[in-house]
Every structure is written in structure tokens, then in C-alpha cells.
Amino acid sequence: MKLIFEKGNTNRGLTLMPECDVPVVNVSAGFERKRELNLPHVSETEISRHYTELTKRTFGVNNGFYPLGSCTMKYNPKINDEIARLPGFSDVHPLQPEHTVQGCLEVYYLADKYLSKITGMDHMDFQPAAGAHGEFTGLKLIWAYHMDRNDTKRDKIIVPDSAHGTNPASAAMAGFTVINVPSTEEGFVDTDALREVVGEDTAGFMLTNPNTIGLFEENILEITSIIHEAGGLNYYDGANLNAIMGVARPGDMGFDVVHLNLHKTFSTPHGGGGPGSGPVGCKEFLAKYLPTPRIVCRDNIYTFEDKSEKSIGRVKDFYGNFLVVVRALTYIMTLGREGLKDASENAVLNANYMMHNLKDTFTIPFGKGRCMHEFVISLEKLKKDKSVSALDFAKTLLDYDIHPPTMYFPLIVHEALMVEPTETETKETLDRAIEIFKEVHNKAYEEPELLHASPTTKPIGRPDEVMAARNPILRANT
Amino acid sequence: MGTYVPNTKEEQHRMLKAIGLNSMDELFDVIPDEVKLNGPLDIPKGMSEMEVSMKMREIADKNKVFKSVFRGCGAYRHYIPAIVKQVVSKEEFITAYTPYQAEISQGILQSIFEFQTMICELTGMQVSNASVYDGATAAAEAVIMSKERKRKKALISASVNPMIIETIGTYITGTDMDMDIIPVKDGLTDLESLKDMLDEDTACVLIQQPNFYGLLEDGDGIGGILSGSDIKYIMSCNPISLGVLKAPAEYGVDIAVGEGQPLGIGLSFGGPYLGFMATTDKLMRRLPGRIVGETKDSQGRRAFVLTLQAREQHIRREKASSNICSNQALCAMTAAVYLAAVGRNGLKQVASLSMSKAHYLAERLCEIEGFDMVYKGEFFNEFVTTAGTDVDKLLGTLEEHGILGGYPLNDKHILWCATELNTKNEIDAMIEILKMEVN
Structure with a gap:
């Protein structure tokens, strides 16, 4: 997708400000800006469409399930x-x-x-x-x-x-x-x-x-x-x-x-x-x-x-x-006082419900079958068996329109995925997520290469992070 | 009670059964009784959305929204284009998390990359981060960034906003850094004192441009004193002013910081605002916070990612360049949409209008008996006057007319501000009120 700097045309712009109704005062030469200032020159239509295009490449809580452990991505009331x-x-x-x-x-x-x-x-x-x-x-x-x-x-x-x-x-x-x-x-x-x-x-x-x-x-x-x-x-x-x-x-x-x-x-x-x-x-x-x-x-x-x-x-x-x-x-x-408690109870219930339904498929190293509002899965075995990492698993979830759980945290769990469903999700959403987690797990054993290649349905595939850090490009050419 | 839990009691019960429990209480039986709460929280009962809406509106109505504002002092009321408010109200932008999962976060990442580019353009610097909390913490982070093994003292001009100075003080107390204040002369950083204060322990010099009193500092003079030394030159600037004023890079600054609130962000009783930070390629790896970089995906398509993460807390823990994690991403997007909407010419126009109105205001105020400019230096859109009469009474009278007058620095001096929103008629009307009051 084009950058906003790559759109528009010189002299295009909005008409936002009135004429000056007092004598115009200019900065004296010693303080005056000499350096070029290259900001976008776009119309309001182009701004509107540009950012609408960006929303399509953004995943918010309104877009889908967001079980990002430790981040409590609950619904944001309007x-x-x-x-x-x-x-x-x-x-x-x-x-x-x-x-x-x-x-x-x-x-x-x-x-x-x-x-x-x-x-x-x-x-x-x-x-x-x-x-x-x-x-x-x-x-x-x-x-x-x-x-x-x-x-x-x-x-x-x-x-x-x-x-x-x-x-x-x-x-x-x-x-x-x-x-x-x-x-x-x-x-x-x-x-x-x-x-x-x-x-x-x-x-x-x-x-x-x-x-x-x-x-x-x-x-x-x-x-x-x-x-x-x-x-x-x-x-x-x-x-x-x-x-x-x-x-x-x-x-x-x-x-x-x-x-x-x-x-x-x-x-x-x-x-x-x-x-x-x-x-x-x-x-x-x-x-x-x-x-x-x-x-x-x-x-x-x-x-x-x-x-x-x-x-x-x-x-x-x-x-x-x-x-x-x-x-x-x-x-x-x-x-209020009852609602906050109700929120916590349901946050813990939803996490336990998911964990309970995943525990026969996945290794959940801690908690003896119970958790509070979140739980941690270890994919160490999958990594050993099929070279499928927590990262591969997470990236595959993207193709199912689920925001992946927090990866590689806490540091004391190998190949960790930390799942926090929050209280604002329906039972249907949790059931569907449980199904997807299991499906991806099966896929990992049957066709591990598919997980290595994921995601395939998003605006981009996996980005080259090494190149980004070695040869930093941190601003656009203007 | 209001609730955002979608599952019905019956569904909750079924889920409890499914995991082998009978009640919600059993979910918490691992918590020792000694630390469990006996009875409900001591806060009010919940309410329906309509009741809350009415209650909060009642609270909002206790605040006065002034129709005319002549007060700045770190927070500026500028015109906010309609498109800005519309874009940043989009639900995806509002509710997304930090863009760790790049494949589904290209929208946020690209908007930050564009913001970084605009900050580089404004300041003339080479690298910008994705934002920090506000102008004060940006200055504090810049001071910390400037520290060298043998250089641990920050010199800060007394003409920097006192809130910024205080915040820096809090940040470095208890660490191995300390700070000294450079005195002012005629409202401006005193260059002679500065020269005397520099020594081999000096890590940085921080000035504000325009300074707290609205005056333009001799940025070139200070740049000249520091050039060739290992001392970092830090400038805190008002981004609107950069439409007409010299960019920090033109003064030879090493780190440019500032409060981005004037770029389309509302007054909002002080927050959320936007701290920006930009620096040279040389200091790039010392910048705190998130930075977005451009790269390619597996198929060679343009892609954006959070990069240079080896500086950050989730990787480096106690060795990180800063502890910052959440920043002000949506405010950064607000500033970016604002800058796209006004463009180069619009920004110049806003800056020029603000400056012209402020000069007209100053001229008219000085017609009033007892009102004089306190400083003679060149100013941008803020300036200090004396007030011939009781400052509180004067401002009180303006308030009765729906005008928020300048900020009382003490019982004699007022710091005034004008922006493009202040019309000539509004200024003239205020002058008449003040004239009546003084007579």
C-alpha cells in the first residue's frame, strides 16, 4: 500500500484557515525556517480513503477474539x-x-x-x-x-x-x-x-x-x-x-x-x-x-x-x-460493586473453560487443571516433534481471524502461549476458538509446513525483521 | 447493575458444570480466606447506560468551557479539522493493541511510520520514535539519553516550562545524574552563565524554543557554544511554530523533543497529549520507546514492523534504554492526520496566524494603562505583560465574559497566548473590557 507521502499532488490541500484579520507579522531572518518542510499534499478525500484503507489492515477488539495474555483485551464500551x-x-x-x-x-x-x-x-x-x-x-x-x-x-x-x-x-x-x-x-x-x-x-x-x-x-x-x-x-x-x-x-x-x-x-x-x-x-x-x-x-x-x-x-x-x-x-x-465482581468471575470462568477444553490436546505445565483469568500453554513438545514453534502456531491463528495469545512469555515457560480470553466473550466465541486451537494443533502434526508458511490470507506474510534491524529504514523519502 | 458479560447466567452455569464446578465461588477457592474480601466492595451499585450517561454529563456540566481562550502555558487551543476527529474515531484504531503481530497491524504500523516521517520533517532530524507520554517526559527521556559514562550533569535553562524542569528532576533523582539550572537574563537563557557552567561532567544542555515566556532563544548562539563538544544539545519545541521557525536541526541540535498536543489534540484538561522525540542517526540506538521500520515480507511486499527492539524492556529488562511500553499511539495518529490535513502551507498559515494575532494582542494590551511588555525579545505566540491592576480581579472580570485570560505568573505578570482561533473582534472586545476594568 502507498504511503500518504506517495499520494496527492503539489498544491492539493484543504481550505481550513481564514485570511488573517490583523496585520501579518513575519519572523525576523535569524529565526526564520529555511529548511524545506515536506508534508503530504493531499485532499480530504484522499485522507479519508487512506485511513479507511489502513483500518482494513488493523485488527481491533471490534474485529475479533483477542486472547492476548496479560493485556486484558476486553471489549471497550462505546x-x-x-x-x-x-x-x-x-x-x-x-x-x-x-x-x-x-x-x-x-x-x-x-x-x-x-x-x-x-x-x-x-x-x-x-x-x-x-x-x-x-x-x-x-x-x-x-x-x-x-x-x-x-x-x-x-x-x-x-x-x-x-x-x-x-x-x-x-x-x-x-x-x-x-x-x-x-x-x-x-x-x-x-x-x-x-x-x-x-x-x-x-x-x-x-x-x-x-x-x-x-x-x-x-x-x-x-x-x-x-x-x-x-x-x-x-x-x-x-x-x-x-x-x-x-x-x-x-x-x-x-x-x-x-x-x-x-x-x-x-x-x-x-x-x-x-x-x-x-x-x-x-x-x-x-x-x-x-x-x-x-x-x-x-x-x-x-x-x-x-x-x-x-x-x-x-x-x-x-x-x-x-x-x-x-x-x-x-x-x-x-x-458498580456487583458488576466488577461479576466481571472478574466471568474472566476466570472463561479462562478455566478454555483451559479445561484444551488440556487434553496441549501441555499446560502449571496449575493442576485450574487457573485464574489466564493460562499458559507450552508448545515445547510440538517444537521437538515437528519443529513447529509458538510463533508458527500464533501466525497460523491469524488466518483464522483470531489475535494470537501472548508469545514467549513468561520467560520461564518454553514455547509459551499465554491465553487470556476476558469476560466479554460469548461461549460461542470460546467454543469456536477451542475448536480452532485443536484444528491448528492437528494440522501442525499432519502438515507442519503449512504452519511455517502462515499467515497466507493477510495483507502481508511474515516480515523480515532481521533486515529491518540491520538496515533500519525509519522514515519515508519525502 | 450494568454489565458487558454476554453469557447468560444459564450459560455461565453450564460452563461451570463443564469444568466440574458448582459455583463461581469455587473458582476462587485457591485464594486463602485471610486475604478474601468479606462482603461487597465499598463502592456504589452499578447503573444502566442511560443513568451513567446522565450522571457523567452532570459532572461535565460542572466545568466551564470558555468561548475565548488567551491562555497557553504548555497547552494550546488550535482549530481541529473535522477529518482529524473522524479518522481517529475509527473503532479499529481505537481498540487495537500495540502492533506486535505485524501481519494484522500494518495499519497502525504504517500510520506510526508516517508520523515518524512527519516529525523528522518538522524537526529536521533524522530519526523519530513512535511517541512518548508528553512533552515533559520526552524532555526527561532526552536528558537520560544524553548520559555518557563520564558526563552525567544536565544543564537546563530556567526559561524552560517549570513543569518540564520538575519532571526531569523526578526522573533523575536517585540515579547517577544531576542537574543545574542556567539562569535567565531578560527572559532568555544567559549565554555567559552557560559558558561558565559547562565542564567535563556536562552531558547536555536543554532549552525550550519558543521558551516558557514565549521568547525566541538564541539557538544559534547556544549551538555555537556547544559545537564540537561531546555535550548533547536538546531543544524542546512547539511543533506548530516549526511552520515558520527554524527547525531544531538548523541550530545543530542533537535531540529535538516537544509536546505534540497543538497538532490536533484537544485541551482535555491536560491529557492524553503526545510527547515526540527525534534525533540524529548517531544516537538512533539510544532512543527510548517503540520505533517502526520498513522492511519486506516473505514475498517481497513492503511491510512495517516494530524494530531495533534490542533497546526495549521486553528484551533487555533492567538493561533497557527506558521502561516505556505503552505510549501515545492514537495521539501520534491524531498528529499525523492533522499534519496531512494542514499540509506544509496550512501549517505555515496556522503558525503565521498565531504569531500575527499574538502581536496584535500585545500591541492592543499595551495601549492599556499599566500594561507593558515585560521582555523586549522577539516572541512567537506567547508573551508576558504587566497588569496595571489586581491580576485576579482582572482575570475574574474576563471570566464573567466567557474569556479565559492569560496565565497569572504572579500577582503582577500575565503570560498571554493567541492562536488562529482568536479573531480580531474577540481581541478588540477583550481590550474594551480590560480598559473599563482598569479605569
Whole structure:
């Protein structure tokens, strides 16, 4: 397909701007742009058709089943988008006087209140723009806490070997050294190994629960107390909160800091890679370190509270990805206390239903026949028997119009496919997916070369990634 | 309660039976009782879509939408072409995930590749990434990117937006980097001080163009001071201004960053916005975040993929160049559609209109007693004036007329902004209101 730069013709364009109604002022020579500026020169028709063509080469949740483990690709309700587009939210300047933005502040206030209750935290801050940004912010709180107590030796963050890549990356970015701890054969945190690595240099421990293989860490209270006894703090990665809303709360498991992904659990769309929102929650004793400004409510009037002397400071412009928070709040208000629990129950039910129906065909190395909201398949045997990899399997699913599960994660499972169906899929969709998974598995044994050659029905076949990295072409010729 | 679970209770029951369970509770029997919640969550009951819609509209109505805006300060109200809103409302773009599966994500990948190209064009730089969270985090990432083994200090001009400076401070606290602030003179980065502050520990110099006060910095002068050194020159810029102002590359900049919000993205009470980052080929592999590259598929067809992933967290974990994972993809697409819609001439026109209106506004404001320009330097579409009378009262009066006046920097100074949306009539009407108020 052509690039937008390869369409149109010089002097084509839209008529968007009026004549200037004041004297025209030009930039003085020293500041004037001399360099050519080659932007597309296209008509509105061409723009409209160009992007419509691009939608045909894009796969959204509206296009089909998206069981992408750890990403919680649930349906994105349209009311949330409609509300976010209201001018009362979308056309408000961030630096308007407080009394003219009471509605915006109320959104943040309510979202803080509800998400604190859902996670068992005392406060929630919305500056972080995505999950990884939330991790960074949460780890800064841990850093500030230790520094404030003059406990300056604590420079290690412990991370299980099954953790998301962002966990160690965020810890390093926040200035910590990362210690990896192995998992047990059953896929849980190895408490003996954990005991061995904790000490006076432990700043904190990061964990997602249910963990990344879809199992609830049964020894969670023991794990969090090992860290607390060593003087460290416990950090909850909210990637998998969709399994336990209304059932259990990180705050009751011994976690001191959490981040959530509103674009996973709280149904806000992913936008092809963002914007997300990664609010950070914490217990009261850490509140003074949260980013500022904070929003407080007195006598039904909302105000910004500016400086906490101990705050870690801002982590971004203004206050956060506001319109994403508007969407999440709309969702929480729609579902309410029963609806959130119902969502988690059905997320777990759908995952168990799929796993149950696949377990005789596929190797599911962990969980003894049960899982939470997601489960991990290992195709190691298929790889050994027929040289068909998890990648080949995933690419074949594309031809069946299923978005493949997450591949090669967590790292502790070989040839991993991580399946998370979410609660918003019908039984028919799950049944059909189960059938397709089995069909592809059969095909892999009968005609493995077909899987190596897949996909064949998409706009492109497999791209040459090595060539892309060796000889990077990162922009068009204009 | 509202719900998006499609399966009926009866279907749910059948599925439970199929896996050998009798109730939903049994799904969670692996969770120890000590951590299970006793009773329902302490949040309100759910609502129907209609009730939620009414409730949220009620909340939105508590905000005031100003018909005239003369405030910028990091967030700018420009005209957003109808085609932009239409394109980025397409459900496929809104609901797609990060384009890891290239074969079914060519639409998103190509749109990012086009965005990268446009950012390179605007800034004159060679390589752009797929976006970061906003202008402040873009600047912070650029500072981190500039670090060398022996160069760990960032010099940041005091004329950079204070929110950006604060964000950089948060990012580098607790790491092996630190920062110093370059003082300003007459609202501009003081080049003499800058020269004195440079040493062998200096990793980068960051300035904003136009700066926080709207003034045009001596980008060439700073480029001259830094040229030939190993110190990275970082410039944070307003992308609209680049329709008429020198591109960062023309100043010899190493890393250009900025807030992309003015490119078709609404004010939205501060977010989501768009951070952009562009750099030289030499620094390409240090860029944080996603980058899309062009390649070919198995049959030789043009294809786009996420590339140079060896920099990223999912591969490098604690050794990654940044932890960034989700970025602002849909906002990047918004900016790309905006730039395609306005084109070169349109962008020039928006920049020129904004600049001309701001100068007209400045001239008219200075007719009022007690209003004077605080700085003498050349400005783009923002500038600072004194206010002859009580600033809060003045802005309060404007508010009663549906006008969001300039941003009060303190109790004497106001930072004003104009864009193409501010008509001459609107400006004249405001001047009359201010004149009445001062008298």
C-alpha cells in the first residue's frame, strides 16, 4: 500500500484557515525556517480513503477474539468514548481556575475513591500515563520512603524471574539494582530463595498476583511478610487485577504500593499502543511522597493541594491522561460493586473453560487443571516433534481471524502461549476458538509446513525483521 | 447493575458444570480466606447506560468551557479539522493493541511510520520514535539519553516550562545524574552563565524554543557554544511554530523533543497529549520507546514492523534504554492526520496566524494603562505583560465574559497566548473590557 507521502499532488490541500484579520507579522531572518518542510499534499478525500484503507489492515477488539495474555483485551464500551468526547471534558484547559473545573476534579476524586476501595489502598494518583510509568512512580515512592527514614543502604528491588520486562526496567530507571529470584517448579515465588536474597539492602519486591502464569500466589501473606520483616516494601503490579476485583485486594495481601492499568482492567481502549493510564495507589504512610498536585475535597469543593515537602515531584505535565480516567470512571460507575465482581468471575470462568477444553490436546505445565483469568500453554513438545514453534502456531491463528495469545512469555515457560480470553466473550466465541486451537494443533502434526508458511490470507506474510534491524529504514523519502 | 458479560447466567452455569464446578465461588477457592474480601466492595451499585450517561454529563456540566481562550502555558487551543476527529474515531484504531503481530497491524504500523516521517520533517532530524507520554517526559527521556559514562550533569535553562524542569528532576533523582539550572537574563537563557557552567561532567544542555515566556532563544548562539563538544544539545519545541521557525536541526541540535498536543489534540484538561522525540542517526540506538521500520515480507511486499527492539524492556529488562511500553499511539495518529490535513502551507498559515494575532494582542494590551511588555525579545505566540491592576480581579472580570485570560505568573505578570482561533473582534472586545476594568 502507498504511503500518504506517495499520494496527492503539489498544491492539493484543504481550505481550513481564514485570511488573517490583523496585520501579518513575519519572523525576523535569524529565526526564520529555511529548511524545506515536506508534508503530504493531499485532499480530504484522499485522507479519508487512506485511513479507511489502513483500518482494513488493523485488527481491533471490534474485529475479533483477542486472547492476548496479560493485556486484558476486553471489549471497550462505546459509552465511555462518548462521555470522553463531551466538550465539558475535552475542551477544558488544564490551567483554568479551580472553580471552573470542579467537574474534572470530581472525576479524579471519584476515581481515586473507588479505585482505592477496589485495591485496598488509601490513595490513588493519576499522573502516570501508562503501566510502566506507574511502576516507575511507585518505585520512586519506595525510594523516597527509605531515604526519608535515612535508611540509605536499600538499593535493591527483588523481581521474580516470571515478571513483566517493565518491572526490572522500571526498577533500574528509578536507580535501583535488580535481583531476580527463581520460581518453584509449580510456578510460584520460591519463598526459600526469597528468604535468601532479602536483607538490609532490600528496598522492595515487585509482584503481580495472580502471577504471570495465571496462578494465585497462595503463600502471598508469607511472601509479603518476608519482605516486610526485612524492612522492604511490597509493590503490586496491577496487570492481572482483572482476576480478583471484588474477591480479594492487594491492600489486604500485604502490598504497600500498587499500579493499575486502566487500559486493561478498566476497559479503556489501547489505541494501537496508547494512551493508557497507570495510576499509582499507596497506603497512608506513603501518601506524603505521592506526586503533586493532589486533589482534595472540603465541603463539596474540590481543590488542588500543591506542595507536600516530601513529594517525589511531578512525573509528567499537568495531572494525567485525564480522558482515559473519564472512561475508566464511566466503566466503574456502570458496573458498580456487583458488576466488577461479576466481571472478574466471568474472566476466570472463561479462562478455566478454555483451559479445561484444551488440556487434553496441549501441555499446560502449571496449575493442576485450574487457573485464574489466564493460562499458559507450552508448545515445547510440538517444537521437538515437528519443529513447529509458538510463533508458527500464533501466525497460523491469524488466518483464522483470531489475535494470537501472548508469545514467549513468561520467560520461564518454553514455547509459551499465554491465553487470556476476558469476560466479554460469548461461549460461542470460546467454543469456536477451542475448536480452532485443536484444528491448528492437528494440522501442525499432519502438515507442519503449512504452519511455517502462515499467515497466507493477510495483507502481508511474515516480515523480515532481521533486515529491518540491520538496515533500519525509519522514515519515508519525502 | 450494568454489565458487558454476554453469557447468560444459564450459560455461565453450564460452563461451570463443564469444568466440574458448582459455583463461581469455587473458582476462587485457591485464594486463602485471610486475604478474601468479606462482603461487597465499598463502592456504589452499578447503573444502566442511560443513568451513567446522565450522571457523567452532570459532572461535565460542572466545568466551564470558555468561548475565548488567551491562555497557553504548555497547552494550546488550535482549530481541529473535522477529518482529524473522524479518522481517529475509527473503532479499529481505537481498540487495537500495540502492533506486535505485524501481519494484522500494518495499519497502525504504517500510520506510526508516517508520523515518524512527519516529525523528522518538522524537526529536521533524522530519526523519530513512535511517541512518548508528553512533552515533559520526552524532555526527561532526552536528558537520560544524553548520559555518557563520564558526563552525567544536565544543564537546563530556567526559561524552560517549570513543569518540564520538575519532571526531569523526578526522573533523575536517585540515579547517577544531576542537574543545574542556567539562569535567565531578560527572559532568555544567559549565554555567559552557560559558558561558565559547562565542564567535563556536562552531558547536555536543554532549552525550550519558543521558551516558557514565549521568547525566541538564541539557538544559534547556544549551538555555537556547544559545537564540537561531546555535550548533547536538546531543544524542546512547539511543533506548530516549526511552520515558520527554524527547525531544531538548523541550530545543530542533537535531540529535538516537544509536546505534540497543538497538532490536533484537544485541551482535555491536560491529557492524553503526545510527547515526540527525534534525533540524529548517531544516537538512533539510544532512543527510548517503540520505533517502526520498513522492511519486506516473505514475498517481497513492503511491510512495517516494530524494530531495533534490542533497546526495549521486553528484551533487555533492567538493561533497557527506558521502561516505556505503552505510549501515545492514537495521539501520534491524531498528529499525523492533522499534519496531512494542514499540509506544509496550512501549517505555515496556522503558525503565521498565531504569531500575527499574538502581536496584535500585545500591541492592543499595551495601549492599556499599566500594561507593558515585560521582555523586549522577539516572541512567537506567547508573551508576558504587566497588569496595571489586581491580576485576579482582572482575570475574574474576563471570566464573567466567557474569556479565559492569560496565565497569572504572579500577582503582577500575565503570560498571554493567541492562536488562529482568536479573531480580531474577540481581541478588540477583550481590550474594551480590560480598559473599563482598569479605569
